[in-house]
């Protein structure tokens with residue numbers, strides 16, 4: 001593992017690393033914020049999964065989360081959203097909603113994507129193990145959150161790994177990828193056209209199929225340009241009601257899909273995770 005940058009921030013340290021991933025078979029970057037309290041004790045860690053077109057750096061540079069992470073003594077772990085490199089397959093049509101920057105946190109089974117697009121294994125196995133082994137964090141106090149495609153990743157991974165991630169929240173998540181254009185394109189490309197295999201990567205389907213015995217905190221701007229066509233929190237609300245899953249859905253009047261919205265509420269989410277674990 002190689003450290004590529006370090007910046008002091010709100011009394012803590014913002015770090016960036018590059019490492020060879022055994023899941024994606026390609027070097028990956030990730031960012032880590034360590035609060036000052038990590039100098040003397042193991043701290044809880046919040047994993048943040050970003051949305052379409054993002055790298056590990058969008059959240060780090062735009063959300064202003066470090067201020068709250070320092071206040072609550074929490075590390076922030078921000079991975080990239082896909083494998084990257086000359087040899088990595090991309091959207092053949094050049095779209096920004098599939099391929100590079102759009103790994104959808106699934107393990108691809110379809111060629112040519114299966115060779116590198118193993119983001120589910122990377123986030124749910126390899127990265128937590130790496131973080132636990134190299135940083136002053138308490139692995140019994142890991143939480144997960146994310147935005148849009150990353151909100152989908154956070155919810156699906158938390159539902160499937162409740163012992164690893166002890167609390168979950170999401171900003172403007174893609175709630176039912178099997179039922180929206182972004183998700184249908186990605187799941188077809190990565191997993192093929194047999195929709196039975198998609199259910200493992202669809203929050204609404206997972207809630208229906210498996211239930212979930214912890215709270216889901218979901219935040220959504222009412223003026224989000226992707227709300228109706230892509231995000232569909234109403235479907236999650238219905239699935240949670242039917243399965244008796246504890247969903248807290250916070251609608252934020254007039255907020256859009258951008259990091260201006262995330263920056264406005266990230267403090268509340270960090271407090272929620274700090275108090276939940």
Ligand SMILES: N[C@@H](CCC(=O)N[C@@H](CS)C(=O)NCC(=O)O)C(=O)O
Pocket residue numbers: 050051052053054058062096147148149257258259
């Ligand atoms: N690239 C698209 C928008 C994609 C988009 O909104 N991505 C969100 C996540 S779904 C994001 O976080 N973008 C990066 C940023 O705002 O820094 C466009 O330009 O219209």
